[in-house]
Amino acid sequence: MNPFIRWGKFSLVGAMGMVVQLSALALFNRLAPGHYLVATAAAIEVTLLHNFVWHLHYTWRDRRDGSAVLGQLVRFQLSNGAVSMLGNLVLMRVLVHGAHVPVVVSNGIAILCCSAINFGLGNCWAFAVKEAGSLRPTHGGEAAMNGAPGRWGLKRSGRTGKDRCGGPSTARCALRSG
Secondary structure, three states: OOHHHHHHHHHHHHHHHHHHHHHHHHHHHHHOOOOHHHHHHHHHHHHHHHHHHHHHHHHOHHHOOHHHHHHHHHHHHHHHHHHHHHHHHHHHHHHHHHOOOOHHHHHHHHHHHHHHHHHHHHHHHHOOOEOOOOOOEOOOOHHHHOOOOOOOOOOOOOOOOOOOOOOOOHHHHOOOOO
16 A cells, blocks of 8 residues: 555554544543543553554454454554653653643644554554564565565565565655565
8 A cells, every 4th residue: 555545544544543632632631620630641552442443444454354353453562552652651741741732732732642553553563564473574684685584583575675555664664564
């Protein structure tokens, strides 16, 4: 799939997720006033599950493998979940506590700041193209360029000098499609 089409799909799911997250945050913040970081973490988790289902069935549906859904969910939580949780909580603390920006506005800023990193992680790891006969995603690291397993011990695609995302590094990976 064209990477710009995939980015568009990712952005559409992200926009829906942003509505879910900001709505959940407003609700949780109202139920537990003064605990905006706890409310943020709960809203992020609700949104992660929402976004995972949409990404699985829409953004990366061409990479679905029914037997690997749990593995994709785990990779999604470890990658996008970690970036979203850490990025949102750090930015929320700085913006709300330090700069006195309202909670929901701060969270919108934090979501936008994490989106490009999350697209790259989703495209190259959480929903990566699978090797034939392998349940493991591919990733090109420096070792993988020489035919050895990649940085995470994952298989290469067999295309000389390229990983399954189309480039030798994760930075280029976000711009390429598998």
